[in-house]
Amino acid sequence: MKTKADFEISNRPSFLYLLLYSAKEQIENNGFIDNVRKHRERNKYFLVLTLRHRRNRKGPHRTILNLRRISRPGLRIYSNYQQILRILGGMGIVILSTSRGIMTDREARLEGIGGEILCSIW
Numbered sequence: 001m002k003t004k005a006d007f008e009i010s011n012r013p014s015f016l017y018l019l020l021y022s023a024k025e026q027i028e029n030n031g032f033i034d035n036v037r038k039h040r041e042r043n044k045y046f047l048v049l050t051l052r053h054r055r056n057r058k059g060p061h062r063t064i065l066n067l068r069r070i071s072r073p074g075l076r077i078y079s080n081y082q083q084i085l086r087i088l089g090g091m092g093i094v095i096l097s098t099s100r101g102i103m104t105d106r107e108a109r110l111e112g113i114g115g116e117i118l119c120s121i122w
Contacts, residue, residue, distance in 0.1 A: 019118060020047060023095050023102045030093050030104065032121055070094075070117045080114035092122030 020027065024036040035050040070085075071077040079085070084105045085094050094105035098115035108114065 019095065020049065023118075026093070026095065026102065026104045026107075027121065030121075032093075067119055067121050069119050071119075077117045078114065079117055081109050081112050082114075084108060084114065085117065085120065087120045087122050092120055094120050 020036065024033075027033050028036065033049050033051055035048075037048050039046045039048045079096075084096070086105070087094060095118045096103055096105065096108050096115040097118055098108060098111075098113050100111065100113060102118075103111070
């Protein structure tokens with residue numbers, strides 16, 4: 001059953017699908033989404049995300065996920081571990097592609113490695 005907090009991403013090769021599928025553990029562990037699953041409907045595959053939400057006084061539910069792509073095919077952005085962006089003073093996360101796989105900004109700082117900055121989530 002689809003709720004307001006669910007949304008689907010088609011299986012065709014797109015940046016958002018590949019990013020969310022490969023970095024789903026990091027995004028789940030940081031509390032931005034509750035669940036990621038593959039769904040098949042009429043020979044088409046979808047990635048269904050259940051966003052974590054909180055109650056708000058002005059409305060029943062408010063989804064807290066904003067995603068901004070930083071590195072793109074025409075302009076790759078690389079950073080060492082000392083100059084990785086901090087999103088909202090550490091409340092958001094940055095997803096990096098490093099030589100040791102896809103990881104968050106906190107993990108990359110602890111490991112002491114840099115890489116390509118894929119996107120920021122807050």
